[in-house]
Every structure is written in C-alpha cells, then in structure tokens.
Amino acid sequence: MNAVIGVTEILLQTELSDEQRNYVDIIRSSGDTLLDVINDILDLSRIEAGKLDLDLAPFALDEVLAPLRALEFKARQKALTLTVQVEPDVPSAFHGDAVRIRQILINLVGNAIKFTQEGGVTLRVSRTRVKDGLTTVRFSVKDTGIGIRPERRLAIFESFSQEDGSTTRRFGGSGLGLTISRNLTAMMNGQIWVESEVGAGSEFHVELPLPASPVPGAGRAADGSEVASTAARTVLVADDNPVNQLVACKMLEKEGHRVLTAADGKEALDAMAKGGMDVVLMDIQMPGMDGLEALRLFRDHPGVPVVFLTARRRELDEVLGLELGAEDYITKPFDLDVLLARIKTALRRSDRAGLPAPGPTPLTVGDLEIDPAARTVTLSGEPVELPPRAFDLLSALAFQAGQVISVDDLLTRVWGPEYAGESQVVYVHIRWLREKLETDPNRPRRIVTVRGVGYKLVPQDA
Known part of the structure; x- marks a missing residue:
C-alpha cells in the first residue's frame, strides 16, 4: 500500500x-x-x-504535536478550524514513547474532525500535577460535533464500535482507533475518558504520567551549530479570533516578547502608525479590512517585516501575500518552534535590508538579467519587482549554473538552518516565480522543478 x-x-x-x-x-x-x-x-x-513494546526515549513535545498539521487539510475541506493550545507551564520535553503518544492524538483529533460538521476542533495540552518526578500531562480534544449518548460513552472504546450503526455508515472508519488509544494509554499507566452531550460535541481527555526531560538537541541548528536566541522584540498580532490571539500571545510572551493585538487590518494599521513594531503577524481572513488589503497599505512601513497567518493553505492566498511583500507565512495551527523560527528569520532579513550584498557579477540567462549587488531583475529590458525572498531564491537557483540544488540547501541559504524540513515555502515561491517569469510567450528561460529533489534555472534551449 x-x-x-x-x-x-x-x-x-x-x-x-x-x-x-x-x-x-x-x-x-x-x-x-x-x-x-x-x-x-x-x-x-x-x-x-x-x-x-513501548520505545521509551527523550522527546520534545513539538514532536508529537507537529504531525497534527497533516490533519489541517481534512479540517479545511469541511471549513473547520483546528487549534492547538499548549499551556505555558507544560514542560517542553519528556521521556516516553513519542510515536505512541502521537498515534493517540492523531486518532482523537482525526475522529473529532470526522464527526464534526461545523465549528472546530481544539487540542489543549495542560499540566495537572507533578509528583515523584512525574508530570501528569493532559491532552484534551474538544469538538463541536454530533456528541455521544450517555449509554454509549464506554462502548465506543470497544473494538469495531462507534456511536451506532448509522454513524459507521455515515462517517466510515474501522471503529478501532479509540480501542487502540485506550490500550496504549493503559500501557503508559494513563487514563482516557470522554465528556459529551448529544448535539453539542465531545471532549476526550488523555492523562499520561511522564518524566520531564531536557529538550533533545536544544540550542542547535540542523548542522549542529549553536543557534542564537531571538532577542525580545515587540510583536503585533492581527487576528479577529480571540483564541488565536491568546495562543500567539502566550507563546510569544513566554519567550519574553512584548505583544500587542489588533482585531482587523484597520486596527493593525493604526498600531503601525504609532511606531515601535519589530514584526507583524497578520491573519489573512479578517472582517472589514482583511489581511491582504492591510498588506497593500503596509508598504508605507517597509522596514517592518510581516508574517501572515492562514488556516486554509490556499495557494492563491500564499502567493498574493508574498507578492504584496510579506516575508513569510505560517499555517495554523502553528507550534512555538515554527513561530519563533519565522519571526527570527524575518527579523534577521529585516536587519540586513538595504545593505548591498557583495557577490557574483550580474548573470544573464536568455533575456533574464540578475544583478545580485543591486538586487535587481530585468526581463526583456523591463524591471521585474520581486519580494526579497523571491529574489534570493531566484539568485540561489540562477548562480548554480544549471546544476540541481537540493531543497535543504535552498532552505539553509535563503531562509536559514532553522527551516530544515519546511519545504512548502520553497514550493510556493517556485510556483510564483515560474508564473512571474514566463509571461513572455517566447519564454527563453525556464525554472524546472522536481519535487523533493531540486531545482535549476537554464535557458530553454539548453
């Protein structure tokens, strides 16, 4: 299979x-x-x-939460929100079986999405107690779905069992996910239970006693070198959802950042006019003035990098946001490491903005000219406006002289070592660059993409 x-x-x-x-x-x-x-x-x-058998080893909490992003697509298909909240007092690393904990959470969140038709699903991670060197961590998955009748709340944990026969016919599934989750929880000396009301949704709870552990690989980049921490900055979070604001604020404040909030694009612009912002997190979908319109007007503040937030992973939103000058984007739900990495990279690039970069002499590929020192691109004699990230990516591709370059190499050179594995941002820029540079019907240049292998920029007749 x-x-x-x-x-x-x-x-x-x-x-x-x-x-x-x-x-x-x-x-x-x-x-x-x-x-x-x-x-x-x-x-x-x-x-x-x-x-x-359980495979016990140190693991970072993000290791079990990050894969839940794979369920975003299923949630978006049903127009549902998927939110992950981690309380500030929860340790960042534990000793246990990360694979089996991840399996439990994927089962619970996947079920919640399957049985919810409108509203959303929230995973909340909290600490309930600390005793004898063990931290009891509670994972709570709450949905706004169909709910479960009281007489079925125990039966659903049995093999091949769902709420009733009509549920199986309507929603599908094997009826084994909760049975496996119950057994895995028991193997880890934990507890699992459900609170539910028919028609109002359900909340599944899993409590696991886990020893805290140092963060595996903390403070190191992908190449093993030390990673400098991001200095405290002032961050503006523009999002109309109070829960999303709260999640972002807690994450950032825990790292020592000062956080201001705005409920729509207009409030964000008003806050920007007062000055003092180091970076902006901007939601795409907001009432009144949305994130894209605000991005257009943010050009009056070119020194402040914008990272936009999207829950839909729609390529159109991503391309428009990047074309309007955003430094990057984050797909919700986001975890702390991803959020901090995006902010850190945006600030690093902002700090270097305006500094001419010494480098190779201008390169000509057909009718495409790239000048790395002046940071300009000309196509058939006409200037092409590219956001900073797109220019750096194009330069990295062009100066490989047609040789294949790996995704990881692109990420490290253009976005930084903390982006290892975050390849989606490369794919979005590649697609956008291809469209931007192939408007000429003669198309004497070409960006060739091979997903997961690499990219090259060559003349069409090469």
Whole structure:
C-alpha cells in the first residue's frame, strides 16, 4: 500500500487533466483509508498478543504535536478550524514513547474532525500535577460535533464500535482507533475518558504520567551549530479570533516578547502608525479590512517585516501575500518552534535590508538579467519587482549554473538552518516565480522543478 500511495503522489506531480487528477485523488484517498485500517488491525493484534513494546526515549513535545498539521487539510475541506493550545507551564520535553503518544492524538483529533460538521476542533495540552518526578500531562480534544449518548460513552472504546450503526455508515472508519488509544494509554499507566452531550460535541481527555526531560538537541541548528536566541522584540498580532490571539500571545510572551493585538487590518494599521513594531503577524481572513488589503497599505512601513497567518493553505492566498511583500507565512495551527523560527528569520532579513550584498557579477540567462549587488531583475529590458525572498531564491537557483540544488540547501541559504524540513515555502515561491517569469510567450528561460529533489534555472534551449 505504501508503494501504491507513493506512486500516486508522484503521479499527482505530473501534468494531468482535471478528470485524471480527480481519479488519482480518489485512488490516493482510498489508499490512505485502507492503509489506516490495515495499520489499526495490525496494532490491535500486536497489543492483544502482548507483542507491542513501548520505545521509551527523550522527546520534545513539538514532536508529537507537529504531525497534527497533516490533519489541517481534512479540517479545511469541511471549513473547520483546528487549534492547538499548549499551556505555558507544560514542560517542553519528556521521556516516553513519542510515536505512541502521537498515534493517540492523531486518532482523537482525526475522529473529532470526522464527526464534526461545523465549528472546530481544539487540542489543549495542560499540566495537572507533578509528583515523584512525574508530570501528569493532559491532552484534551474538544469538538463541536454530533456528541455521544450517555449509554454509549464506554462502548465506543470497544473494538469495531462507534456511536451506532448509522454513524459507521455515515462517517466510515474501522471503529478501532479509540480501542487502540485506550490500550496504549493503559500501557503508559494513563487514563482516557470522554465528556459529551448529544448535539453539542465531545471532549476526550488523555492523562499520561511522564518524566520531564531536557529538550533533545536544544540550542542547535540542523548542522549542529549553536543557534542564537531571538532577542525580545515587540510583536503585533492581527487576528479577529480571540483564541488565536491568546495562543500567539502566550507563546510569544513566554519567550519574553512584548505583544500587542489588533482585531482587523484597520486596527493593525493604526498600531503601525504609532511606531515601535519589530514584526507583524497578520491573519489573512479578517472582517472589514482583511489581511491582504492591510498588506497593500503596509508598504508605507517597509522596514517592518510581516508574517501572515492562514488556516486554509490556499495557494492563491500564499502567493498574493508574498507578492504584496510579506516575508513569510505560517499555517495554523502553528507550534512555538515554527513561530519563533519565522519571526527570527524575518527579523534577521529585516536587519540586513538595504545593505548591498557583495557577490557574483550580474548573470544573464536568455533575456533574464540578475544583478545580485543591486538586487535587481530585468526581463526583456523591463524591471521585474520581486519580494526579497523571491529574489534570493531566484539568485540561489540562477548562480548554480544549471546544476540541481537540493531543497535543504535552498532552505539553509535563503531562509536559514532553522527551516530544515519546511519545504512548502520553497514550493510556493517556485510556483510564483515560474508564473512571474514566463509571461513572455517566447519564454527563453525556464525554472524546472522536481519535487523533493531540486531545482535549476537554464535557458530553454539548453
């Protein structure tokens, strides 16, 4: 099944008609569903046979939370919000089986999304007590879904069981996820239970006693070098959702930053007019003046980097935001490491803004000219306006002289070592650059992309 799914992923990167892409999407989705059922059955069989052992090791809390971002797509398909909240007093690292804790959370959050038709899903991580060297961590997953009848709240933890038969027919699933979560929780000496009201939603709780641990690899970049901490700055958070404001504020204040908030684009502009901002986190979707309109007007404050927030991962939003001059974007729900990395990189680039970068002499590729010292791009004699990130990416590609360059190399050189693995930002810029530079019907230059392998810039006849 992994091979089938892998081939469909490759196929989706090729040129397909809309009808063909729809068929491949169905194959991929069905393959994912079947693989989930197979894995659930195998896991349950191993648990019942006593053959499943826990792999205990130090792990960062973000290791078990970051993969939940993969569920964003399912939430967005149903127009649901997915929010992750971590209380400030929760340690950042523990000793335990990160893989199995992650499996429990994916089961619970996945179920919550499946059984919720409107509203949203929230995962809250809190500390309930500390005793004998163990921190009891509570993971609470709350939804606004269909709810569970009182007489079924215990039965749903049994194998192949859901709320009732009509639930299985309507929502699908194997009915094994909660059984596996219950057994894994018991293996870790924890507890799992549910609070629910029919028609009002459910909240599943998992409590696990875990020893705190030093953060694995803390203070080091991907290459092993020390990473300097981000100095305290003033951050403006523009978001109309009070919960999102609260989450961002708690994360940033915990790191020593001063945080100001705005509920829409106009309030953000008013705050900017007063001065003193180091960086802005701007939500795309807001009532009144939205984030994109505010970005257009933010050009009056060119020295303040803007990182925009999006819950939809729509390519149009991302491209528009970057084209309007935003430094970067973050997809909700975001974790602390991602948030701080984005801010740190935006500030670093802002601090270097306006400094001419010594480097190679201008390069000509067909009718495309790139001058790294002047930071200008000319196409057929006409200037091409590029945001700073897009220019740096184009330069990194162009000066490879047509050789393939890896994603990790691009991330390190253009965005910084803390971006290791965050390849989506490269793909968005590549797609945008291709569209920007291929407006000429003759197209004497070309950006060739190979997902997961690399990129090169070559003349068309090369």
